[in-house]
Amino acid sequence: MDDLIISATRFTPGIRFLFSKHTLEMTGESYPENTSEFYTPIFVHLKNYLANITDQKVAITLNLSYFNSSSSKILINLFDLLEEAAEEGRQITVNWVYKEGDSDAREFGEEFAEDLECVKFNLVCARY
Amino acid sequence: MLDKIYAMVEYLKAHEMVFWYNGPVSQILLVEIGDIIKKSIEDESDKKIINRIFAILVEQMQNIIKYSVQKKSGKEGDGMFVLSSGLIAVGVEGQDYSVISGNVICNEDRERISSRLDLIIAMDREAQKEYYKTMRRKEPDPQSKGAGLGFIEMARKASKPLEYMFTPVDETHSFFSLKALVGMES
Numbered sequence: 465m466d467d468l469i470i471s472a473t474r475f476t477p478g479i480r481f482l483f484s485k486h487t488l489e490m491t492g493e494s495y496p497e498n499t500s501e502f503y504t505p506i507f508v509h510l511k512n513y514l515a516n517i518t519d520q521k522v523a524i525t526l527n528l529s530y531f532n533s534s535s536s537k538i539l540i541n542l543f544d545l546l547e548e549a550a551e552e553g554r555q556i557t558v559n560w561v562y563k564e565g566d567s568d569a570r571e572f573g574e575e576f577a578e579d580l581e582c583v584k585f586n587l588v589c590a591r592y
Numbered sequence: 593m594l595d596k597i598y599a600m601v602e603y604l605k606a607h608e609m610v611f612w613y614n615g616p617v618s619q620i621l622l623v624e625i626g627d628i629i630k631k632s633i634e635d636e637s638d639k640k641i642i643n644r645i646f647a648i649l650v651e652q653m654q655n656i657i658k659y660s661v662q663k664k665s666g667k668e669g670d671g672m673f674v675l676s677s678g679l680i681a682v683g684v685e686g687q688d689y690s691v692i693s694g695n696v697i698c699n700e701d702r703e704r705i706s707s708r709l710d711l712i713i714a715m716d717r718e719a720q721k722e723y724y725k726t727m728r729r730k731e732p733d734p735q736s737k738g739a740g741l742g743f744i745e746m747a748r749k750a751s752k753p754l755e756y757m758f759t760p761v762d763e764t765h766s767f768f769s770l771k772a773l774v775g776m777e778s
Contacts, residue, residue: 497619533744565639566748
């Protein structure tokens with residue numbers, strides 16, 4: 465399966481889904497006017513990828529310095545998808561990266577983690 | 593009109609307005625306004641306050657883009673453009689920053705807006721968190737063009753309860769004003 469690389473813009477994150485290496489990254493800010501327009505094609509690739517692996521270890525790094533409320537809903541859909549895949553045996557780790565001192569971003573991560581059981585969720589403090 | 597311009601500037605200055613805009617808005621304008629406001633206040637505010645002001649600004653401006661009934665549309669290349677108009681302002685109020693939006697709505701939407709806002713305004717922090725988590729999992733109202741999370745997101749970023757009012761414009765329309773205060777308290 466081909467990797468999915470999309471450059472970041474000022475209001476959409478950069479996507480580096482290296483399916484061949486089983487490392488998926490989203491980095492930047494997310495506040496498009498129309499979230500489904502941006503995320504629907506990305507979800508198609510992700511679902512396709514998850515359907516074609518079995519007990520593979522997958523590392524997902526989310527380094528989102530800001531996301532708006534409708535992107536937050538997209539993230540819930542993403543975590544639901546990952547949780548379901550993990551329940552079926554895939555070994556999924558999410559690394560939630562927040563900047564040192566950004567307690568709001570840390571709390572967002574903690575709130576997402578509350579709904580996850582099978583996905584391993586790491587809070588990663590970035591010092592830069 | 594020209595003779596009133598400076599009086600308007602003085603008025604805004606007297607009310608400690610950092611930024612004031614009234615007119616058509618777009619996603620790109622939102623990005624630029626966000627950038628300008630961040631730069632205007634970065635010397636005297638910490639990063640957390642700036643981030644919260646920015647988050648409220650995004651929700652307010654995207655609400656204007658989606659819900660303002662003052663719209664103009666036209667052709668653009670092979671497609672169409674739609675411009676929604678509204679007001680956006682950031683000012684200083686005592687120890688807080690105020691983030692204010694305003695736009696024209698249909699009177700039939702007043703009830704839906706005020707019942708949702710009254711519910712959120714009455715909540716404490718813990719109730720806001722639970723409501724946010726519940727709403728994030730719900731399908732939005734049929735009338736809602738977004739995730740239906742904008743008001744609760746603003747309320748959680750604000751340090752005091754949101755304030756709002758409706759001012760009649762004509763028989764069928766009202767001007768909806770919304771204010772969020774961001775300060776060091778929360």
